[in-house]
Amino acid sequence: MKIKSVSYYFKEAFQDMRHNKSMLLASVGITLVMFVIMGFFFLFTSNLNYMIKDEEQKLQITAFLRDDIETERIQAIEQELSEIEGVRRVYFVSNQEALERLSERLGKRKGLLTGYEEDNPLRHSFEIYVKKSNEVPQIAQVTETIRDIAEVRFGRDEVEKLTRLSTSLRIGMFFLAVGLSASSLLVLMNTIRLTIDARGEEIQIMKYVGASDWFIRWPFLLQGMILGLLGALIAGLILLALYSRLYAYVIREIPFLPMLPANPHLFNLIQIIALGGLAIGFFGSMISLGKYLKV
Numbered sequence: 001m002k003i004k005s006v007s008y009y010f011k012e013a014f015q016d017m018r019h020n021k022s023m024l025l026a027s028v029g030i031t032l033v034m035f036v037i038m039g040f041f042f043l044f045t046s047n048l049n050y051m052i053k054d055e056e057q058k059l060q061i062t063a064f065l066r067d068d069i070e071t072e073r074i075q076a077i078e079q080e081l082s083e084i085e086g087v088r089r090v091y092f093v094s095n096q097e098a099l100e101r102l103s104e105r106l107g108k109r110k111g112l113l114t115g116y117e118e119d120n121p122l123r124h125s126f127e128i129y130v131k132k133s134n135e136v137p138q139i140a141q142v143t144e145t146i147r148d149i150a151e152v153r154f155g156r157d158e159v160e161k162l163t164r165l166s167t168s169l170r171i172g173m174f175f176l177a178v179g180l181s182a183s184s185l186l187v188l189m190n191t192i193r194l195t196i197d198a199r200g201e202e203i204q205i206m207k208y209v210g211a212s213d214w215f216i217r218w219p220f221l222l223q224g225m226i227l228g229l230l231g232a233l234i235a236g237l238i239l240l241a242l243y244s245r246l247y248a249y250v251i252r253e254i255p256f257l258p259m260l261p262a263n264p265h266l267f268n269l270i271q272i273i274a275l276g277g278l279a280i281g282f283f284g285s286m287i288s289l290g291k292y293l294k295v
Contacts, residue, residue, distance in 0.1 A: 012219035013226060024227065027191045031231025031280065032238075034187070035273050038180045039239040042269060045173045047260055052133075052166050054258040061128040061140050064151040073148055074124065081128055084142050086135040095122040123150070133166070181276065188228065189284040196220060196288050203289075220285045228281025229274060236270035 017024045063081070065074065074092065081090045093101075099122055103110040128143065130136055136154055144152045196203070206216055243266055250259050 009218040009222055013222040017223060017226070023191060023194055027188055027227040028231040028234070030187045030191065031228055031277060032235045034180055034183060035232050035235035035277065036238055038177065039235060039269060039273060041176055041180075042173070043239070043243060043260075043266070045169050045176075046265065047258075049166065049169055050260050051258050052169070056133040057129070059130060059133055059136060059155070061130070061136060061143060061152060061154040063126045063128060063143050063146075063149050064153075065124045065126070066148050066150045067123060069124065069148050077146060077148060078126065080146055081126055081143065084128075084139055086131050086139050087128055088131045089129040091127040091129070093125045093127055095120045095124050098122040098125065181280070185280050185284055188224070188280055189288050193288040196285075217286070217289055220289055221282055224281035224285030224288075225278050226281065228277035228279070228284070230277075232273045232277025233270075236273050239273075240266055240270065 063077075065077070078090055078092060081087060099113065099120055102122070103113055106113065128139065130139055140152050140154050143149060203216055240262065244262050247259060247262055250257055
């Protein structure tokens, strides 16, 4: 493509936008709104998924050992548990540590445990932390088969709820992204089509006198891409400003609530939005030009 041609394409694109300010505002505004909505849903689901992952990190299987087990056997069991596929970490809890934890949980009522220091009724156990919540039941089954493990416990209902929620989030986010992208494309197409319709006769004449399809297309394609990119970038700046404020508030007021930081997650999202704006503008213009280039 010649530099002179590129200059002409950009000149035509900007000139058209100057003459159609209402179309420019409508296209940018519609793209902006669509990407802000999509961005907020993406950030919401990403943070919800992040919270689920945080809870998954806390999910554990507790394996209680037989009362008369020897120290050497405890070490061997720890090694066996560590080698199970899907296990992230194994932590040994002695019956003394278990009693201390129970005392802390009871708080002011810890006097109820008086006398148990010498005759501890609790058992040694292993806390098994897994990589994925949906692997907990299988890992628990394998753990039960290990010799000298008396009992295995895990929050079955909690695991199932987290797994269902995580799966639903991924499916929902996919369909939401597809739906909003299609809506943005259709709306931008219809908006750009108004400009093309206004210049329909001019396009027909250019076609009849021998102008190539791409010579006719490029000014409109550039126009669509610029409008899509503008809307996407403004949407990105709005998301950045609002999310940064929200993140600062959560860190200050609700520090125990896990939340994704703006950097790098939001900046990656802005890049995706910018590329999405370019793509929607390009394909929206390309489809809208179709009927005029079939002559």
